[in-house]
Structures are given as structure tokens and as C-alpha cells.
Amino acid sequence: MFEVLTTEQMYEADRRTIEAGTSGDVLMENAGASVVAEIVSRWTTRAATVLCGPGNNGGDGFVIARLLRNAGWSVRLGLLGDVEKLTGDAALNAGRWEGAVERLSPALLVGADLVVDCLFGAGLARPIEGDLASLVQAVNDSGVPVVAVDVPSGVDGNSGEVRGISVKANVTVTFCRPKPGHYLLPGRILCGQVIVRDIGIADQTIRDIRPMLVCNEPGVWRAGINWPGVDGHKYHRGHLLVIGGATMTGAGRLVARAARRAGAGLLTVVAEPASLSVYAADSPGIMTAPIATLDDLLKDCRHNALVIGPGFGVGDETCSRIITLLHYCRCTVLDADALTSFAEQPSTLFFAIQGPTVLTPHEGEFARLFPDIEGDKLSRARAAAKRSGATVLIKGADTVVAAPDGRAAINTIDAPWLATAGSGDVLAGIIGGLMAQGMEMFDAACMGAWLHARAGGDIGPGLIAEDIPHHLPVLLGQLWRGVPK
Ligand SMILES: NC(=O)C1=CN([C@@H]2O[C@H](COP(=O)(O)OP(=O)(O)OC[C@H]3O[C@@H](n4cnc5c(N)ncnc54)[C@H](OP(=O)(O)O)[C@@H]3O)[C@@H](O)[C@H]2O)[C@@H](O)CC1
Ligand SMILES: Nc1ncnc2c1ncn2[C@@H]1O[C@H](COP(=O)(O)OP(=O)(O)O)[C@@H](O)[C@H]1O
Ligand SMILES: [K+]
Secondary structure (H helix, E strand, C coil): CCEECCHHHHHHHHHHHHHCCCCHHHHHHHHHHHHHHHHHHHCCCCEEEEEECCCHHHHHHHHHHHHHHHCCCEEEEEECCCHHHCCHHHHHHHHHCCCCCEECCHHHHCCCCEEEEECCCCCCCCCCCHHHHHHHHHHHHHCCCEEEECCCCCECCCCCCECCCCCCCCEEEEECCCCHHHCCCCHHHHCCEEEEECCCCCHHHHHHHCCCEEECCHHHHHHHCCCCCCCCCHHHHCEEEEECCCCCHHHHHHHHHHHHHHCCCEEEEEECHHHHHHHHHHCCCCEEEEHHHHHHHHHCCCCCEEEECCCCCCCHHHHHHHHHHHCCCCEEEECCHHHHCCCCCHHHHHHHCCCCEEECCCHHHHHHHCCCCCCCHHHHHHHHHHHHCCEEEECCCCCEEECCCCCEEECCCCCHHHCCCCHHHHHHHHHHHHHHCCCCHHHHHHHHHHHHHHHHHHHCCCCCCCHHHHHHHHHHHHHHCCCCC
16 A cells, blocks of 8 residues: 555556446545545534535535535535536535535635635646636635545646645645655645545556555565574675765764664774774774775775765865766765766766666755756656666655656655764665665665654654664664554
């Protein structure tokens, strides 16, 4: 149940289900009933206004209005357009609604204790403008709680972008599987709490559609974790090289701590001789080596993974160092300065990427490396992965991971506490530590992003970057014991 469906895939799932014998009427009834179940589990009987659009999202609204009224609620319903123009299941349910059908206007909000937003769902085709935009603004200004059906009207289900204006919901009830717009900003915030309800579409139908996008949850990558065997030794868990900066040593130290906590068997910080004592003093469990020996270290295939970038410094020297490193095709994480250094010559970097490589840009670094790639975060991550041949993780509240083969995952955990200096260095270290243990690059990037976000959520207010590695044993222990699913 980790799949995320595009709106086109959702229509396809509906179509296949109807073709297999479940009528659209039943699906719409189930959809409406599931929204009502969520409403009555949160609010006692009161006055609701249901705002209906001209398509099937509006059709859901007619079901919801009827079921709420049957449950004793006082319900007003407003419709965009003429009831005679409704078609299909929406028309059928309009016929079953025994109350008045009012014209859409802000007057519908007077006396309402709850607004149910059924204006547009998957079928949003253009920006919301004019009187309709004023109505949406009035809903948002009213202070009345809003339950959005499928998506808040105005949010594009595929991209999370707002077309014109959007309803801001407290709760969004969607059907079968979530859509990208529920997790990508700004849709993620406009949805409020996202609830996904089954409406009778079989899991096999979804598998047959083969969605390439998932919520970043343990079930996605759990099977790819290489737990140490009873008879294992440290070399079975990989030897990670962290290429540390000469002066900004804090970043490299955070990478090293995180990678060791993530399970790397051995870890060597490779840096200028003058800074090695700083790295060595940070943790007795790390090793250090002068950067002049890096080539020799890489000739030993036991040094199987690398992290470079955090605190390393931007410039041509960094570029040539990285091009040389990539030649060895080790598992590699490129972050921060390693990405910015290639702003003038990104194709040189992409050409050099041959082995398993993860790029972890924040939005600024992404724009430097992929200045011509535009659009929503998911599409950009996919395009960047395809172009670079690397797994691309774009950081932020809606972190997305994309593999060159088109697989992608979106983080669903809210963890604003992670917005603190050094937290990105920790993420690079976790991913490097997981890759050192032989985890496949996409799985490692996803697991790293999940551990990072989960740690952020668990630690909460007061979090500093150093706390994240410290919390990893708790989370890894839970995963090892099989929870959470
Ligand atoms: N069996 C199923 O399929 C199930 C589907 N279900 C539900 O159906 C929903 C999808 O329904 P849908 O395809 O009818 O699209 P919907 O979101 O109602 O909008 C289309 C209408 O809006 C109009 N319109 C668009 N943008 C506009 C704008 N900016 N400003 C003004 N008008 C605009 C557009 O007009 P047009 O572009 O044709 O002029 C068209 O009339 C889905 O989200 C879920 O809730 C559930 O019941 C489960 C079973
Ligand atoms: N609002 C937020 N919600 C969740 N995670 C966030 C938020 N803001 C930032 N982060 C996370 O914090 C980390 C910051 O990384 P980065 O920008 O590279 O900072 P630094 O270079 O200081 O380590 C990223 O993993 C990012 O996803
Ligand atoms: K809606």
C-alpha cells in the first residue's frame, strides 16, 4: 500500500474496476460514504455546507450531502452550474438529493460549522478564477473547518501546484491511493491531514498499473537492508571514506558520525594533514589518512564507498578531485560543495558518473546543477536522475528521491526541526554508511531520507544536527525488530 498514483493512473484504476464489474455508482457511493465516516469520527452533528463542482468530485458531494443529512446533520448544498448539465454518476446522485440545490456563493458559508469541498478533484483543468476564486478565498477566510474531497480544489493532484487559488483544508480524504499532490509542496500544506480510504479498487488492479512512485516507507526498502550476519566481521559492513575539508571540519565530522551510526564497518576521514587531528579527536572510532594517499586508498577495493562535498570547498580543484574519484566507480555520495563546484560544467560531472552515485542537492544546489530543468519537484528529480545517471535526492520538507530508471519516492513525514545547519551533512553520511554496507543506491537514499525525517520528528524541538546520528540506534533497532512496517 505504498504506491502513489498519478491522476491518470487513478482514472485507469477506476476504469479497470468498472470494467471488472463494480459500477461507477458504487465507487462514488463508497467514496462519499468514506468521507462521511471521516467527518462523523471528528465532528458531532452540526451544520455543513457542501460545495459541489460540475464533475464527479461534485457527484461525491451529492452523496456526502445525502449521507450527512441522513445522519441528522443540517446540510446546505451549492452547485457550480446547472443541475441539468450534470452527467453520469454525478447526475444520478443529484437526483437522489432531496434538499435544495443553491447557487454557489459566499452566502452559503453563513452559519456553516463545516465546509465540504467537492468543487474539483482529479479533473481540475485550468486555474480557478473570477467569482469562483472569490468563493474559495471566502472559504479560506471564514475560519470554518474544511474537509476536502480527493484534493483541495485548486491543487493539481499530480504536481501539488496551485492553479489560480486553492482551498486550504484541515483534512483531505482521498481514495484508493494518495496522489503526488498530497505530498509535494504547496499541496502538502493545503491538504491538512491526508486520509486515504479504500473504495473497492483491488490491490491487484493497482499492481497491474505498475505505479513507479511510492511513499517513502520502510516496506519500500526494508528487504534491501544488509543486517550483519552472526558470523560477520567489520569488512562485511564496508569501509567508507569521508573526504573531509581542510577548514570546515564540522561538516565532515557530522558525515562521519552519521555514517558510523548507520552501520559502516570502518570509516576513514581523508583530509589535509593539518586538519586530521581535529577529525581524530572527534571520535576515537574513526581512522584518518592524508589526502595525498587517496589514490592509493582507492586502489584497495575494500574501500568501497565515499562521501565528498560537505565542507570540502568549491572550485576547480574539487572538480578534478571528484572526476578522479568517480573513475574508481565506488558507491559515492556527492553533496554540497561537490555539487556546487560543477555549476559551470555539469555535463563533465554527469559524464564521469559510472558507478552507483547519489546526489543530494537542496533546491539551490539543484538549480546550479540542472538550471534548465523546471517543473514540480518530482518531475525535476526524475529528469535529473535520467540525465546524470545518478540517484537524485532533492531535499526539503517534501524530499523526493528518484532513480535513473524512473522509480521515485516521496517523504511523507513532517519534520521541520531538520531545518538546521549540518542536518544535510548528516543525511549524506547516513546514505554513505548504508551504501558502504552494500545497499542499492535508490534504497539507500530512500532509507537515509526516512531515517533522517523520522529522527527529526522523534527528536522534535531543540534538535541540533548532532542529535540525529545519536538517535539512529533507536530507529535501526526498531527496523531490526520489524517495526514499523
Ligand atoms: N468512478 C470514478 O471515476 C470516481 C471518481 N471519483 C471522484 O471524481 C473526481 C474526478 O471527477 P471528474 O473527472 O469529473 O473531474 P472533477 O474534478 O469533478 O472536475 C471536472 C469538472 O470541473 C470542470 N473544471 C475543471 N477545472 C475547472 C476550473 N478551473 N474552473 C471551472 N471548472 C473547472 C470541468 O469542466 P470542463 O473542463 O469540462 O469545462 C469538469 O466539468 C475525483 O476527484 C473523485 O472525487 C470518486 O467518486 C470515485 C469514483
Ligand atoms: N521544513 C523542513 N521539513 C523537513 N526537512 C527539512 C525542512 N527544511 C530542511 N529540511 C531538511 O534538512 C536538511 C538540510 O540540509 P542542507 O540544506 O544541506 O543543510 P546543511 O548544508 O546545513 O546540512 C535536508 O535534509 C532537508 O530535507
Ligand atoms: K475537492
